[in-house]
Amino acid sequence: MTTLEPEYQNLIEAGKQDLKGDAVGAALEEIALKALEFLREKCKRVKLFSKVPGKDYFAFTPKDGKGELSRPVNKALFDARVTKKQLQTIFGKGIVKVDQDLLARLLYSLAISYCAATDLTKKDDKKTPGTFFEVLVGHLVSRAFGTNPQKEIKIPTLDIENKLPTDYVFDLGQGKNRIHLPVKISTRERIVQVWAHQRILDAMHGVNRFTGILICLTETNKQKDSSVIEVCLPGQWAAYQMYIGQLRRVYYLDVPEKYKPLVESYPFIQVKSFASFFREIDRLTKASPLA
Amino acid sequence: MTTLEPEYQNLIEAGKQDLKGDAVGAALEEIALKALEFLREKCKRVKLFSKVPGKDYFAFTPKDGKGELSRPVNKALFDARVTKKQLQTIFGKGIVKVDQDLLARLLYSLAISYCAATDLTKKDDKKTPGTFFEVLVGHLVSRAFGTNPQKEIKIPTLDIENKLPTDYVFDLGQGKNRIHLPVKISTRERIVQVWAHQRILDAMHGVNRFTGILICLTETNKQKDSSVIEVCLPGQWAAYQMYIGQLRRVYYLDVPEKYKPLVESYPFIQVKSFASFFREIDRLTKASPLA
Numbered sequence: 001m002t003t004l005e006p007e008y009q010n011l012i013e014a015g016k017q018d019l020k021g022d023a024v025g026a027a028l029e030e031i032a033l034k035a036l037e038f039l040r041e042k043c044k045r046v047k048l049f050s051k052v053p054g055k056d057y058f059a060f061t062p063k064d065g066k067g068e069l070s071r072p073v074n075k076a077l078f079d080a081r082v083t084k085k086q087l088q089t090i091f092g093k094g095i096v097k098v099d100q101d102l103l104a105r106l107l108y109s110l111a112i113s114y115c116a117a118t119d120l121t122k123k124d125d126k127k128t129p130g131t132f133f134e135v136l137v138g139h140l141v142s143r144a145f146g147t148n149p150q151k152e153i154k155i156p157t158l159d160i161e162n163k164l165p166t167d168y169v170f171d172l173g174q175g176k177n178r179i180h181l182p183v184k185i186s187t188r189e190r191i192v193q194v195w196a197h198q199r200i201l202d203a204m205h206g207v208n209r210f211t212g213i214l215i216c217l218t219e220t221n222k223q224k225d226s227s228v229i230e231v232c233l234p235g236q237w238a239a240y241q242m243y244i245g246q247l248r249r250v251y252y253l254d255v256p257e258k259y260k261p262l263v264e265s266y267p268f269i270q271v272k273s274f275a276s277f278f279r280e281i282d283r284l285t286k287a288s289p290l291a
Numbered sequence: 292m293t294t295l296e297p298e299y300q301n302l303i304e305a306g307k308q309d310l311k312g313d314a315v316g317a318a319l320e321e322i323a324l325k326a327l328e329f330l331r332e333k334c335k336r337v338k339l340f341s342k343v344p345g346k347d348y349f350a351f352t353p354k355d356g357k358g359e360l361s362r363p364v365n366k367a368l369f370d371a372r373v374t375k376k377q378l379q380t381i382f383g384k385g386i387v388k389v390d391q392d393l394l395a396r397l398l399y400s401l402a403i404s405y406c407a408a409t410d411l412t413k414k415d416d417k418k419t420p421g422t423f424f425e426v427l428v429g430h431l432v433s434r435a436f437g438t439n440p441q442k443e444i445k446i447p448t449l450d451i452e453n454k455l456p457t458d459y460v461f462d463l464g465q466g467k468n469r470i471h472l473p474v475k476i477s478t479r480e481r482i483v484q485v486w487a488h489q490r491i492l493d494a495m496h497g498v499n500r501f502t503g504i505l506i507c508l509t510e511t512n513k514q515k516d517s518s519v520i521e522v523c524l525p526g527q528w529a530a531y532q533m534y535i536g537q538l539r540r541v542y543y544l545d546v547p548e549k550y551k552p553l554v555e556s557y558p559f560i561q562v563k564s565f566a567s568f569f570r571e572i573d574r575l576t577k578a579s580p581l582a
Contacts, residue, residue, distance in 0.1 A: 155526075155530050155533075157533070157557075159557075160529070160556070160557065162526045162529060162530060163526070164526070164527060164530050165527075189484075190481060190484075192483070192484050192487045192488075193480075193481075193483050193484070193487075195487065196483045196484075196486065196487040196490075196531070196535055197483075199487075199490065199534065199535050200530055200531075200534040200535060203533075203534035203535070204534060235446075235453045235454070235455070236455060236456075238451070238453060239446050239453060239455050239491055240487070240491075242446075242448070242494075243490065243491040243494035243495060244487055244490055244491060244494070244535075265451070266448075266450075266451065
């Protein structure tokens, strides 16, 4: 029985020590290559009926299994033959030079590798794929920013000591904006939390003190009949962006079709491929987003 | 095998027709009396180790079962011998005259009856207890307000048609405040949604246009060792109340110990027993809460 447990523990430990450190990149490389090998060698692909226009999805199933299916995998974005050398371009400084389409495939293949393999090797494990994805994104973003994040903020009040657990927050130092960077495998109805936390930061510290950047893997959902849909709530997102707080960017590794038009009409939520993040860091971290 | 399925379907159907109508009261009475009879006749009590100071909890287990346990039941608030006549005082106009301690016990016994019975008759059913509790509270509140609620609001914008699904919202007519009334079995970390929806209503329609009233059953949690704790996040609630929106009241059927002190220090969140709601409706529905 294949298990990725030792590699996963190794990754978590490295992330706790120094999220932006080389050891995390090495651990991500190790776990992804092992997961991809498992998917390549021990599994086969099952085509899923995609209800998402323009996108094909398949699932993995163990060759010797009882027909269990992994989560949906985007055919165009997945490459089971990602090499060690390719992964090293992601973890090095050259990431900004990698072709955008290739980078999108490398990032997606890396992220989905552990998740799909875990679907088949560890029954009902929803927690470790989420944590894996958070460490993966946290590592890449920390390297890009050159600093590690925190995961709670103090709430300054006149006479009360209080603190709030948050997603990642980055202090980039003098002359730069701070970053509020939640990371989610998928969003569903809970996502209002992200806007609510942005609102708390804005209300506590002033609007435009923290730049909100949400990073998600996908919104795919495998239905009981094995068809694939994307669960999207564009109308609710618009209401959150208008009335709760303003996220500056929402990046996906597999951008949902129904969120693509959000950028074109008010309130103009900027939904993009995560691959494009690395080329616009200077713009996102400027002291004033209105400059 | 006892099942409450027909009574449950009957209740849901009646609620859809007219939430404040007599048929809903009759259906609630029927389902509660049957659930209580099941708990009284077919089950026995197992004492749980309560880690909540000043509160005793037990669980029900079927006399002929394999030791399955229901959710925790508050010993002081539960009365398995609630009578039809007593329940009829709740559903009639006399509810405001019922002694507060007795009313608290009647409301709690009614609410927990179906939930505890369902824990033992329908494995892993988390949905119907939530819906049952929503209909129970919705019925009592609709009768008290004299009008039925809606469950979505239109989002008025310059050029976009949009709507947002919400918990109950009540329009009490000219000269009275509108009411935003979420109902939850328990809150946990998702509860930020309630403050976020209050914020959207305030931002869309103006502060103090909708009075926010949250109604919850309990925050008890049965641990793996069968001890009982209350899961409370008072610091986070304070941050939500300070920076996202202001709820006017939070009512519980089993008020958590850690939320009781919230009323005593800034931001003075008003957490109370649901029994007291019926006596302060005039104050809560006045056109201006600041008057």
